[in-house]
Amino acid sequence: MPLTDEQVSIAVSEAKFALSESDLAELKVDLNKIIESIEVLNEFDLSGVEPTYHPLADLQNVMREDVIQPSMPQSVALANAATHEDGQFKVPTILVDGGGDQ
Amino acid sequence: MNNLIHDYPKLSIAEIQAGLAAREFSATELAEAALMRIAQIDPLVKSFLEITPDLAITAAQGIDQAIASVSAGSLPEECGTLAGVPMAYKDNLNLTGTHTTCASKMLESYISPYTATSISNTLIAGALPLGKLNLDEFAFGSSTETSIFGPTHNPWDLERVPGGSSGGSAAAVAAGLATATLGGDTGGSIRQPASFCGVVGYKPSYGMVSRHGAIGFGPSLDQVGPFARSVADAAAVTDAIALYDPADTASQHTSVKMTDYLTLGVKGMRIGYVPELLELDGLTAEMRRADEDAMQRLQDLGAVLIPIELPHARAALAAYYTIGPAEAFSCLSRFDAVRYGYAERNASNLTELYERSRTQGFGPEAIRRIVLGCYLLSAGVIDQYYYKANQIRTLIRADYQQAFTICDAIVTPASPRAAFRFGEITDPVSMHASDIYTVPVNIAGNGGMSLPIGFGDKTGLPISLQIIGPQLVDQNIFQVAAALEETYDFERLAPMVLEELITPMSLEGGAA
Numbered sequence: 001m002p003l004t005d006e007q008v009s010i011a012v013s014e015a016k017f018a019l020s021e022s023d024l025a026e027l028k029v030d031l032n033k034i035i036e037s038i039e040v041l042n043e044f045d046l047s048g049v050e051p052t053y054h055p056l057a058d059l060q061n062v063m064r065e066d067v068i069q070p071s072m073p074q075s076v077a078l079a080n081a082a083t084h085e086d087g088q089f090k091v092p093t094i095l096v097d098g099g100g101d102q
Numbered sequence: 103m104n105n106l107i108h109d110y111p112k113l114s115i116a117e118i119q120a121g122l123a124a125r126e127f128s129a130t131e132l133a134e135a136a137l138m139r140i141a142q143i144d145p146l147v148k149s150f151l152e153i154t155p156d157l158a159i160t161a162a163q164g165i166d167q168a169i170a171s172v173s174a175g176s177l178p179e180e181c182g183t184l185a186g187v188p189m190a191y192k193d194n195l196n197l198t199g200t201h202t203t204c205a206s207k208m209l210e211s212y213i214s215p216y217t218a219t220s221i222s223n224t225l226i227a228g229a230l231p232l233g234k235l236n237l238d239e240f241a242f243g244s245s246t247e248t249s250i251f252g253p254t255h256n257p258w259d260l261e262r263v264p265g266g267s268s269g270g271s272a273a274a275v276a277a278g279l280a281t282a283t284l285g286g287d288t289g290g291s292i293r294q295p296a297s298f299c300g301v302v303g304y305k306p307s308y309g310m311v312s313r314h315g316a317i318g319f320g321p322s323l324d325q326v327g328p329f330a331r332s333v334a335d336a337a338a339v340t341d342a343i344a345l346y347d348p349a350d351t352a353s354q355h356t357s358v359k360m361t362d363y364l365t366l367g368v369k370g371m372r373i374g375y376v377p378e379l380l381e382l383d384g385l386t387a388e389m390r391r392a393d394e395d396a397m398q399r400l401q402d403l404g405a406v407l408i409p410i411e412l413p414h415a416r417a418a419l420a421a422y423y424t425i426g427p428a429e430a431f432s433c434l435s436r437f438d439a440v441r442y443g444y445a446e447r448n449a450s451n452l453t454e455l456y457e458r459s460r461t462q463g464f465g466p467e468a469i470r471r472i473v474l475g476c477y478l479l480s481a482g483v484i485d486q487y488y489y490k491a492n493q494i495r496t497l498i499r500a501d502y503q504q505a506f507t508i509c510d511a512i513v514t515p516a517s518p519r520a521a522f523r524f525g526e527i528t529d530p531v532s533m534h535a536s537d538i539y540t541v542p543v544n545i546a547g548n549g550g551m552s553l554p555i556g557f558g559d560k561t562g563l564p565i566s567l568q569i570i571g572p573q574l575v576d577q578n579i580f581q582v583a584a585a586l587e588e589t590y591d592f593e594r595l596a597p598m599v600l601e602e603l604i605t606p607m608s609l610e611g612g613a614a
Contacts, residue, residue, distance in 0.1 A: 008477075012473050014476050016435075017464075017469060017472075019469075027470060030530055033531050036531075041494060046493040049493040050493070050496055051489055051493045054322040055308040056308060056309055059351075062352075064348055077441075080211075080212050081442065082447070091452050092450060093450065095451075
């Protein structure tokens with residue numbers, strides 16, 4: 001099923017992008033070509049077939065011993081952040097429309 | 103020194119180690135020769151995004167000091183299996199203190215705070231780190247054309263793409279800039295560029311090589327693997343990096359050494375081929391002729407060729423372009439402009455920060471795949487594509503398991519065609535089709551290798567055969583590849599960088 005303008009807009013917004021109208025239109029054309037190419041998935045009788053989510057079918061719940069490991073120093077962990085303050089990552093206002101602290 | 107610059111690209115890993123042991127050259131001289139070649143040749147090939155001379159020279163000096171402590175003719179025990187081997191790494195692998203850009207504006211300024219286990223293992227084994235190599239942005243692509251730093255050029259024909267996404271890793275080896283490199287393969291990103299550049303490219307079985315520190319986009323598909331100019335060199339690098347790592351939950355304990363399987367021959371081995379895959383529309387005639395000739399050579403060596411079926415292979419591309427984007431959407435959501443990555447300074451709230459930074463930081467192909475993945479995972483759609491793609495994965499895995507009950511290895515073309523020209527393929531679906539022979543192997547989790555088998559009789563460009571092994575029985579791949587490689591005699595270094603550029607005059611210029 002080809003994507004509608006609305007479906008493209010929702011996916012773009014959910015994926016946290018802000019695209020212009022022309023970029024959205026171009027993206028819709030490309031996405032619909034790709035969707036058309038993956039329709040072959042619907043040509044197979046898959047009733048009763050269990051999905052496989054990774055290639056090591058027997059592997060699940062890999063655990064390690066609960067012991068403290070060396071970790072990255074705070075200054076190193078912060079070094080790539082655009083802004084930080086008092087040893088913490090700094091972000092702009094989280095809530096908008098007057099709903100939160102500035 | 104001048105001789106070493108000229109000869110160094112021709113040296114195998116074994117010859118480098120023999121030369122070091124015999125004191126014919128030092129590791130420092132090797133590093134200097136490699137760096138000088140990069141300075142001379144890479145402005146044309148454009149495979150490196152960052153060159154790390156200090157790291158290479160420091161590593162080399164350490165090796166030379168160790169060597170000085172033992173008598174001539176031998177290497178000290180602390181010298182690892184890659185001692186003195188000039189290597190370079192795809193720029194989505196972290197190496198402490200270097201930029202790790204993923205060829206994206208998103209990570210243009212990012213400096214690695216730690217080192218990927220795969221790189222670390224090569225350094226422990228003694229490799230000399232020359233630098234970081236170009237790729238398609240975040241490994242989304244098959245040509246390196248989506249790198250924000252501009253494309254890498256194919257050393258065999260500078261007007262053509264080197265393949266992708268690990269195009270820089272393939273081109274650097276073909277141009278004799280590094281003896282071996284590391285790349286990553288989610289749907290063919292090692293094997294397809296290796297094929298385009300005429301070098302050996304090997305994607306290990308899922309779980310053999312740690313992905314810790316590799317910035318991948320498809321955790322159920324990704325593997326790290328080597329590029330080299332010979333099967334023996336690829337085996338040596340594989341043995342150094344295929345080690346258990348608790349930091350990668352998929353990491354497997356494997357004790358097999360690929361270097362033990364290089365001289366066993368293929369007499370009596372059962373080698374499967376898929377007649378249906380040789381009939382695909384996109385497969386060029388020269389590629390088919392070369393592949394059929396390679397199969398004849400295997401038969402002449404005593405292997406038994408067995409026609410097999412992989413009935414669900416035709417759904418593999420669709421499964422890949424569903425699972426890949428879905429996982430990419432999830433993986434790349436970590437780029438929130440807070441902890442690292444490109445950040446728009448003037449955002450007034452957090453949502454604006456996310457949206458502006460991600461829209462500016464990611465290129466069109468990355469945005470396309472992330473949005474596609476978001477859509478494919480949405481309520482009401484997930485059952486229609488993503489769930490079915492993973493059901494198809496069950497069937498593709500079963501096809502391989504069935505096939506490997508009657509054969510020890512499978513051969514297919516590595517790519518439908520030889521390297522294409524820049525800008526020749528612009529439609530995303532057509533670009534995706536260039537991965538048709540490689541993606542089923544990632545879906546199933548098996549290992550696969552591109553082995554150069556000469557040149558197309560029409561295009562004159564490098565052509566490869568793909569050799570696939572049973573899951574986690576990758577020694578079969580090396581056994582077949584080493585035997586087949588022996589039957590060919592052709593130059594592995596691209597001639598234009600081998601002959602025309604390395605003139606005495608340019609050497610003097612470079613040395614000054």
